Amino acid sequence: MPCNCCEMENNTFGEDEAKANLKDYRRRGPAKQTKLILEAVRSLGLKQASLLDIGGGIGTIHHELLKDVASEATHVDASSAYLKIATEEAKRLRHSEQVKFIHADFTDVAADLPQADVVTLDRVVCCYPNMHELLKAASSKSRKAISMTYPREVWYIKAVIASMNFFQRLRKDPFRVFVHPIQEMEALLNSEGLQRIATRRLFVWEMALYRRAT
Numbered sequence: 322m323p324c325n326c327c328e329m330e331n332n333t334f335g336e337d338e339a340k341a342n343l344k345d346y347r348r349r350g351p352a353k354q355t356k357l358i359l360e361a362v363r364s365l366g367l368k369q370a371s372l373l374d375i376g377g378g379i380g381t382i383h384h385e386l387l388k389d390v391a392s393e394a395t396h397v398d399a400s401s402a403y404l405k406i407a408t409e410e411a412k413r414l415r416h417s418e419q420v421k422f423i424h425a426d427f428t429d430v431a432a433d434l435p436q437a438d439v440v441t442l443d444r445v446v447c448c449y450p451n452m453h454e455l456l457k458a459a460s461s462k463s464r465k466a467i468s469m470t471y472p473r474e475v476w477y478i479k480a481v482i483a484s485m486n487f488f489q490r491l492r493k494d495p496f497r498v499f500v501h502p503i504q505e506m507e508a509l510l511n512s513e514g515l516q517r518i519a520t521r522r523l524f525v526w527e528m529a530l531y532r533r534a535t
């Protein structure tokens with residue numbers, strides 16, 4: 322279901338980028354920040370879990386978690402190029418039967434989706450202006466946990482992202498990168514009944530794991 326967000330994401334996350342990501346994944350495995358999400362989800366000790374991967378790109382998270390933790394996955398993505406590559410890779414891995422692919426802005430389709438045990442957003446909140454709407458919808462779909470990565474709220478990241486956005490403006494490209502306040506994301510998820518149980522940091526990215534209070 323094409324949307325304004327999809328058009329923008331299609332331009333930003335196109336076929337060349339998707340192919341390059343797949344090449345890296347096949348050569349070197351998941352990226353460092355993605356590994357943090359995979360480790361966090363595995364630490365929950367779930368089996369036969371359902372997974373909802375929002376903005377999953379080439380699908381690394383479900384390609385990996387369908388090996389041991391998950392038995393089914395839904396991948397919602399605004400980029401058709403990423404979804405195409407993710408679909409082809411899932412077929413190659415014989416996961417096609419277990420993954421449902423949806424081309425949409427997640428906030429437009431969330432109401433129609435079933436809940437999943439685990440929801441993941443790897444480098445996605447930073448691509449979306451309305452973090453509140455995105456995370457509220459994501460948490461409403463999470464039965465047990467959410468894991469996500471986002472840019473660290475430190476001066477050097479803010480400076481780099483401000484300069485990236487400056488050049489985007491010069492190019493008249495509407496895509497922007499956002500450093501959303503971590504405390505605001507935390508407060509929102511807490512108000513949705515999710516508590517942070519793990520945090521890991523790299524130079525650029527922070528990974529957080531939230532579990533639903535029982």
Ligand SMILES: C[S@@+](CC[C@H](N)C(=O)[O-])C[C@H]1O[C@@H](n2cnc3c(N)ncnc32)[C@H](O)[C@@H]1O
Binds near residue numbers: 326330444
């Ligand atoms: C930086 S890429 C990250 C891809 C992948 N998660 C990774 O870490 O390699 C951001 C992804 O989020 C998707 N995205 C951003 N906002 C979205 C939204 N509201 N709904 C669905 N997908 C979204 C983009 O299309 C893109 O695939």
